[in-house]
Amino acid sequence: MRYQDLPSAAALARYAAELNARARSRQAKGQIEIDDLRDVILSSAGCCGWCAVNLTGAAFEIDHIQALNRGGNHVRSNLVLSCASCNRKKGEKAAAVFALELLAAGGETTTLISRVLREAGLSPKVPIQTKLLS
Ligand SMILES: [Zn+2]
Numbered sequence: 001m002r003y004q005d006l007p008s009a010a011a012l013a014r015y016a017a018e019l020n021a022r023a024r025s026r027q028a029k030g031q032i033e034i035d036d037l038r039d040v041i042l043s044s045a046g047c048c049g050w051c052a053v054n055l056t057g058a059a060f061e062i063d064h065i066q067a068l069n070r071g072g073n074h075v076r077s078n079l080v081l082s083c084a085s086c087n088r089k090k091g092e093k094a095a096a097v098f099a100l101e102l103l104a105a106g107g108e109t110t111t112l113i114s115r116v117l118r119e120a121g122l123s124p125k126v127p128i129q130t131k132l133l134s
Helices: 009-025 034-043 084-090 095-104 111-119 128-133
Strands: 061-064 079-082
Touching (some): 009 034, 034 079, 061 084, 079 084, 084 095
Antiparallel strands (some): 061 079
């Protein structure tokens, strides 16, 4: 799917159905609707939630922040717009682990990365090595 300011309802419906079928096949809880998908796309401002690359006019993917096989639910609050590269690199890793990898590689602290680290009891403002070792 490509980023557009107003993705067509038909395209969103097809994509939501595809994502719902994939989530069901993994026995994940939850279901998303067209409005959920539209909200994920529009609230991203067209940028990958993980690395902040601008995806305007480029292909994007919808990532489950907490992977479904790690107990993540198939619900709006667990979805983020992602570039294909981040989605592949993250794979089935824990969200906080991937966030730390991005920061270690010099990535910027996006809103999503802040949220993921906060939810894991970490803070990007605290020296991460110290926190993990304590
Ligand atoms: Zn990315």
